[in-house]
Amino acid sequence: MARLKLEGLKKTYAGDVQAVKGIDLDVADGEFVVLVGPSGCGKSTLLRMVAGLESITEGELTIGERKVNDLEPAQRDIAMVFQNYALYPHMTVYDNLAYGLKNRGFKRDEIERRVREAARMLEIEEFLPRKPRQLSGGQRQRVAMGRALVREPEVFLFDEPLSNLDAKLRVQMRVEIKQLQRRLKTTSLYVTHDQLEAMTLGDRLVVLNGGRIEQVGTPMEIYARPASIFVATFIGSPAMNLIPVAYLKERGNGLLDDLPPDTDLVGIRPDDLRIQPPDAPHLVVESTLELFEAAGAESHLYVRLAGSDQPSVIRTAGQSPVAEGETLRFHVVREALHPFNSASGKRTV
Amino acid sequence: MVEHRPLGNALTHLILILGVALVLFPVYVAIVASTQGPGEFLRGTLPLLPGGHALDNYRLMWESGLSRSSAPPAGQMLWNSLIMALAITIGKLTISLLSAFAIVYFRFPFRLFFFWLIFITLMLPVEVRIIPTFRVVADLGMLNSFAGLSIPLIASATATFLFRQFFMTVPEEMLEAARVDGAGPFKFFKDILLPLSITNIAALFVIMFIYGWNQYLWPLLITTDPDYYTIVMGIQSMTADEGNTPWHLVMAAVVMAALPPVLVILCMQRLFVKGLTETEK
Incomplete structure (x- = not known):
């Protein structure tokens, strides 16, 4: 568990396209922060910068006490849940969960213990011997969460993990993610464009627009006192x-x-x-x-x-x-x- | 089609059967011919029923070959062909998988240029570049060797291109998930990409194996030592003695030469079907 600190983070692509224009954010240990904004506001880019999948053009990123700007994703002690799950199709659910641990040189019985534990928590024990294609969308989503869970990382990163589910399942998974995060108390950064998801999940919301932060605050603060016209019209339906x-x-x-x-x-x-x-x-x-x-x-x-x-x-x-x-x-x-x-x-x- | 028209059904079947017969008849003739005794062909008519000399013919070809036309035993030539075809196939697959991996997943200067460079070699089959290639192989002292037989045929633009196209359909997130999971480039290649490409590999294995097996001009050029003769060129040399060709023996060699590609197809077909029903990106 760790504090996550973003200081003046900027991302400039070739051709001088600025996707992220200077973000300062301090996520407390165990806090659940949701990045929300319309498509193209830079929220996914920002998350991927934290994950290490995009390089940081300018600014400083600290996880715990370490500056991680130049570390590979695997060295940052983060786990990520992808929008389309990105499960390995040729591996069983068990192997999908175990792959990250194997690469880190965990002992076999420790891997076994962690995978069983995560599977029990997410109620996917019976699917462990199956392949991802034999699972429904919701079950795949759980496996993707499990893959992040077994690693017991400092920070969870969620990239619109619920957007491929139908409405009913989305609400159910939303509640489960919230409960899980409460129980594990792992610092989490969650990206969504759905303002309802943002309101219900986050301890704090960060509303992004055009690569900049429009407002940071608890969901009710933002709802009750939107700081700009953009936030006012974006949050609430x-x-x-x-x-x-x-x-x-x-x-x-x-x-x-x-x-x-x-x-x-x-x-x-x-x-x-x-x-x-x-x-x-x-x-x-x-x-x-x-x-x-x-x-x-x-x-x-x-x-x-x-x-x-x-x-x-x-x-x-x-x-x-x-x-x-x-x-x-x-x-x-x-x-x-x-x-x-x-x-x-x-x-x- | 769920129509039920007896006449139409019968007609389509008739056409299909005719088509199959047309293709299979020469194969049948070859098999029948390989079972005849030495005198049968001199009568001028092609026998259509199996004769009783199958075992003798095959054993003779397998063990001693046609010494008259300096063809070594078919067993040895089959072995040579197998080594050459396998070396070409495995070499092609390895090289094209690695180069496609490099082209798709690594950012290096002139990436596209190199891709197109590989791609335009598609226009240059062995026959076109055979003289310079022969020169190179001769200067390197690789005449009459398995290296000389296989290495010049290993580079494959087709396979590189196909693997590139396949790799590009693998979602980017797969690579990212592997990176987060602590897999470096080669771990990703070995653990994720290779298993996902298994159907493509099987398909290309068949095509490349047959390509290697059927090489004729190249082995003919660079082998003068009968120890390195391959079966396809060996068959040609058996018929060199015009008017006196022992067709029943040549046909036995032909049937033996045709078997390995058939076996490869049969084995790989199981993998195809398995891959087609199980793989999902």
């Missing part, structure tokens, strides 16, 4: 509504007067657009319901604000009170507003 301040002010509401002067956009989460008027002082906005979407436990109401082309979405627990095409009035309390400046993209308070 459906995405946060962005409404120009001018539009709301026109509707004659003194509630917005205390916003910082450079605020020109406010973000409102779909759950904070209330159909029932709350007791606290609030804004009232009129809109036209364009589409009603029932998703079981919740419903999404797609509306267009009155006197504007601005689309928004409301999340509510119940049924739609009005039919599509009719006018819908909704309410927002002052605390639900996230003030942003559209030019800088940053939060103003």
